[in-house]
Structure formats: structure tokens, C-alpha cells
Amino acid sequence: MLDELPVTSKFLAETSSKSQSVSGPNRYYEMLYLIGLGLSSVEDITVRGLKVVQKCARVYLEAYTSILMAASKEDLESFYGKEVILADRELVESSSGAILEGADKVDVAFLVVGDPFGATTHTDLAIRARSLGIPFEAIHNASVMNAVGACGLQLYNFGQTVSLVFFMDNWKPDSFYDRIKENRKIGLHTLVLLDIKVKEQSFENMARGRMIYEPPRYMNIETAASQLLEIEDIRNEKVYTADTPCVSVSRLGSSAQKFVAATLGELAEIESGEPLHSLVILGHRIHEMEIEYLLDFATSKAKFQQAVEAELDTAKAMQPPTQVEEDED
Numbered sequence: 001m002l003d004e005l006p007v008t009s010k011f012l013a014e015t016s017s018k019s020q021s022v023s024g025p026n027r028y029y030e031m032l033y034l035i036g037l038g039l040s041s042v043e044d045i046t047v048r049g050l051k052v053v054q055k056c057a058r059v060y061l062e063a064y065t066s067i068l069m070a071a072s073k074e075d076l077e078s079f080y081g082k083e084v085i086l087a088d089r090e091l092v093e094s095s096s097g098a099i100l101e102g103a104d105k106v107d108v109a110f111l112v113v114g115d116p117f118g119a120t121t122h123t124d125l126a127i128r129a130r131s132l133g134i135p136f137e138a139i140h141n142a143s144v145m146n147a148v149g150a151c152g153l154q155l156y157n158f159g160q161t162v163s164l165v166f167f168m169d170n171w172k173p174d175s176f177y178d179r180i181k182e183n184r185k186i187g188l189h190t191l192v193l194l195d196i197k198v199k200e201q202s203f204e205n206m207a208r209g210r211m212i213y214e215p216p217r218y219m220n221i222e223t224a225a226s227q228l229l230e231i232e233d234i235r236n237e238k239v240y241t242a243d244t245p246c247v248s249v250s251r252l253g254s255s256a257q258k259f260v261a262a263t264l265g266e267l268a269e270i271e272s273g274e275p276l277h278s279l280v281i282l283g284h285r286i287h288e289m290e291i292e293y294l295l296d297f298a299t300s301k302a303k304f305q306q307a308v309e310a311e312l313d314t315a316k317a318m319q320p321p322t323q324v325e326e327d328e329d
């Protein structure tokens, strides 16, 4: 695809005049574009997204909530043929003025891995643009929120998505537990998104005011499963157990994509490899076609099938008895 870039650039140059605005019919004003990059390669950007990037005066890459599986900032720069500015949390959340500056006079692109409104949304930036009278437009793309369907679970059967952060000795936030409880009560699957820590300072460096950052950390499946079980041990409401059937979702959308269907206890013991990862806790309303698809990813088909059947039996046992009309005849 890189070889084809000159052709792409020529095409873009021909179509980027104001009278043939790429931002939609009758659009001729400059604006902020929130552009989804998809999940993996530089080529996952949509054709419309690429056209817009090519005409923007400044291009920012949101660099703290997700990463592309198979492309770096430098790869993006050489694909677009222009500079890409990394936007860390501080820039986006506290100094967004720098991003929005002049976005009513020149086009500015804000690139987001996945979809701009997938999982962590960037509505904040959109609201700030709106309050400054800067028009904005979103150009959508695949997100972990929908691509997770590739594991065989139907998106219609998912409940609330939850996030799991890295625990510390004295800080183990567990609000996800109640959300999972609500989902499981009505039999829905739960997508668990795992913590990413970038540009974090150690306590020592922070205390000494040294702007030295720790290497980035991405939560893996084994840590996620262990932390989930740790909270079940503490709360003990049997929302899930080590026997609950789950699916690990690794490097979604890339050539190294991998799913593992196993119990939560088994997932606490696997080696999930390179990031990024997500995890799905199955709900009892699972359809037999979902089960059939998942079995291909099972570490042990028999054991996984057993875990799913136990899950269905427990759900049945918890249902209120059917009312029998006594005086029907």
C-alpha cells in the first residue's frame, strides 16, 4: 500500500479543493475532525478519513487510551506523508486549547485508535469545540466495541462494558463488580476492557518533581482474570467464580489476533502474550450458535462445554417456578 501512496496522494489532491469538499455535501468551512483509525494497520483508516487527514493543517494522534496493533506513529507519518503530533492525556484533557486553536481557520484532525466514540469517548473535546463555535465532524471506524463480535458472541447479547484498572496494594477499585452482577442477572455477556498505563511517573519521581516516566504497561489476560477473582473473593456474592466460562480477546483486528475460550480460573494461568487484550464474561442467555463458534477456541472443548452447561443449569435453577393455574379445568 505504501508503494501506492503517490497515486493516492494524486487522487486526494484532485478531490480536496473547497468546491469538492471531502467533509460532506455543501461543506466549505474549516473544522475539527475526529477520525477513527480502526484497530490495527495504517491502512485501516477509511478512504474518507485518509482524504481528510491529507488536507488537514495539523494532525494529532490520541496516544493514551489505545494503540494500533500493527503501526507506530512513524508508520502513520510515512503513510500520510505528514507530521503527526502525539496528544497525551494532559494535552487532551487539560490543554485542549492547543488542539482546537485556529480549528475554525484551518482543518485539524484528531486521530483516535478504534472509533472516536468507542469505549472512552472524546465527547469532551467535541463539547469544547462546540462551545468555541468550532464545527466538528466524526469519521467512524471499527472499534473494540463491535469487532469483539469476531469471537462468535453476538453483539446484541452484550450488557454494560466495564473497565478494569491495575490494582495497587491499597487501591483496588471494584465498581465493575456491580455492573457485571447486573449483566449476569439478565444473562448478558460483559466486555471487560483492560487498563493501559502510559506516561506514568513513579511516586519517587513525582515527589521529586522529575519528569521521568515509567515504561508503558498494558494489562494482560492473566492479571485481569486474577484481579476479577480477587474481588469475587472479597465481595463473595458469587457473581462469577473460577468456573465461569469466558473468552480472552487478544490483538483484535491484527494478523496475531487470538481468542481463548476457557474458564476464568484457567485464564488466570495462561500466557496471553503481546497487548492489547480484552476479556468477555459469558452470560446465560448465550445462543447455541455462539457456543458452537466458541468451541473452536476452547483450550478443552469438553471442559468448556461443561462450564457453559453448568452456567445454564445455574440460571435455570434461579428462575422462579412457573405458575400453575389450579382451577383451569
Ligand SMILES: C[S@@+](CC[C@H](N)C(=O)[O-])C[C@H]1O[C@@H](n2cnc3c(N)ncnc32)[C@H](O)[C@@H]1O
Residues within 6 Å of the ligand: 039, 065, 066, 067, 069, 112, 113, 114, 115, 116, 117, 118, 119, 120, 142, 143, 144, 145, 192, 193, 194, 195, 196, 249, 250, 251, 252, 253, 276, 277, 278
Ligand atoms: C479505552 S478502550 C479504547 C477503545 C477505542 N477507542 C476503540 O474504539 O476501540 C482501550 C481498551 O480496549 C481494548 N482494546 C482496544 N483495542 C484492542 C484490540 N485490538 N484487541 C484487544 N483489545 C483491545 C483493550 O482492553 C484496551 O485497553
